[in-house]
Amino acid sequence: MSSAEKLNLAIDQLSDTGYFIWDDFVTNEEVKKLVSIANQSNQSGDFKKAGIGKQALFQLDKSIRGDYIQWLDRSNQNQIVLQILDKMESLKNTLNETCYLGLKDFETHFAIYPENTFYKKHVDRFQQNAHRVISFVLYLNENWQEGNGGELAIYLENQTEIVQPLAGRLLLFRSELEHEVLMSYKKRYSVTGWMLDKDMSLTFLP
Ligand SMILES: O=C(O)CCC(=O)C(=O)O
Numbered sequence: 001m002s003s004a005e006k007l008n009l010a011i012d013q014l015s016d017t018g019y020f021i022w023d024d025f026v027t028n029e030e031v032k033k034l035v036s037i038a039n040q041s042n043q044s045g046d047f048k049k050a051g052i053g054k055q056a057l058f059q060l061d062k063s064i065r066g067d068y069i070q071w072l073d074r075s076n077q078n079q080i081v082l083q084i085l086d087k088m089e090s091l092k093n094t095l096n097e098t099c100y101l102g103l104k105d106f107e108t109h110f111a112i113y114p115e116n117t118f119y120k121k122h123v124d125r126f127q128q129n130a131h132r133v134i135s136f137v138l139y140l141n142e143n144w145q146e147g148n149g150g151e152l153a154i155y156l157e158n159q160t161e162i163v164q165p166l167a168g169r170l171l172l173f174r175s176e177l178e179h180e181v182l183m184s185y186k187k188r189y190s191v192t193g194w195m196l197d198k199d200m201s202l203t204f205l206p
């Protein structure tokens, strides 16, 4: 399937079912580079324990989520990170042109889930964080096996969709959908982000 056909499918499915799985969004080589950069940054102490809530409502709670994150932006020195930011920017623009979602910006971070961690059922768009429209997750787990866990469960009206966190796979879903990262028995890598209906520098405003 061509990239244009994939995009059309993504657009249809995002409006029909609310989510879309795009396999081979990046190559194995790109996955390897991203994992190696995530590991390096983690070793240099650039990853922080992820929290929940924003600003004054921010809290750390291991019983809700156990991942470590590093925010990514254009000050990043790694070519491959900049390439991914470009890719997401261009996807955001295309979705915007076609779906009239009013997307203005996006925010994104690396996430590492150490062994035996999870992220309990939640939504990404909520009262204190109302500007997230589309969530995306680029999975970076080569040789992922059934039994490693770490699937993403998306809770739809009449069914639950289970998504394996396979290397190179991009998952897009509407940020108001409930979802959950099931217990991961193996270290789990991703680039997670959100397309926003407001400029990122303004999202602290109501
Ligand atoms: O890693 C995933 O599959 C989803 C992560 C997530 O839900 C989040 O960071 O809000």
Ligand SMILES: [Fe+2]
Binding pocket: 122, 123, 124, 135, 179
């Ligand atoms: Fe989420």
